[in-house]
Amino acid sequence: MNDYRANRVAGHSYFFTVRLSERGSTLLTDHIAAFGEAIRQARGRKPFHVDAWVALPDHAHAIWTLPPGDDDCAARWRAVKIAFSKSLSKSRATRGTEIIWEPHYQQHPVGDDYVRLVDYIHHNPLRHGLCGRPQEWQWSSVHRFIAAGMLAG
Structure with a gap:
């Protein structure tokens, strides 16, 4: 079993799934720099x-750890979604009326399932048939884990 707990920081961790409103869209990977900047x-x-x-291409998974005593995940995701949407509106010359994100996201606190969820995140591109091994998918923290020696390359 991988020891990802060394990567944890103080505070409470949450697992998220956020989705674009259009299933099958490729906006997230087409505009990955804008998503990262958001x-x-x-x-x-x-x-x-x-x-x-x-x-x-059309959704993302993440584990975030918020500072101790802070559980305001909604404001953080709202800020990410707004910044990404504004960036797309500028780059695609739209009027900003296009609905890019599903209004809600999935969230649950991470407890003893931390290791399982990190593995789920890193293996998700395989489940969708996007690559053959986690390290082949460029838009993932798996590369940071490999560089830190927490995973074999």
């Missing part, structure tokens, strides 16, 4: 640690 902006306003993540 997360960086949200972290600048309300800090959190990104423990693990994967971006697929």
Whole structure:
């Protein structure tokens, strides 16, 4: 079993799934830099640690750890979604009326299932037939885990 717990920080961790409104869309991977920048902006306003993540063409999974005493996941995801949507509106010359995200997201606290959820995140591209091995998918924290020696390359 992998020892991912060394990667954890103080605070409470949450597992998320966020989806685009159009299933089968490729907006997340087509605009991965904008998605990453949206997360960086949200972290600048309300800090959190990104423990693990994967971006697929039409949805993303992540484990975030929020500072002790802070459980405001909604404001953070709202900031990410707004920043990403604004970036797309600028780059695609739309009027901003297009609904890009599903209004809700899945969230649950992470407890003893931390290791299982990190593995789920890193193996998700395989389940969708997007690659043959986790390290072949470029939009994932699996590469950070390999570099840190927590996974074999």
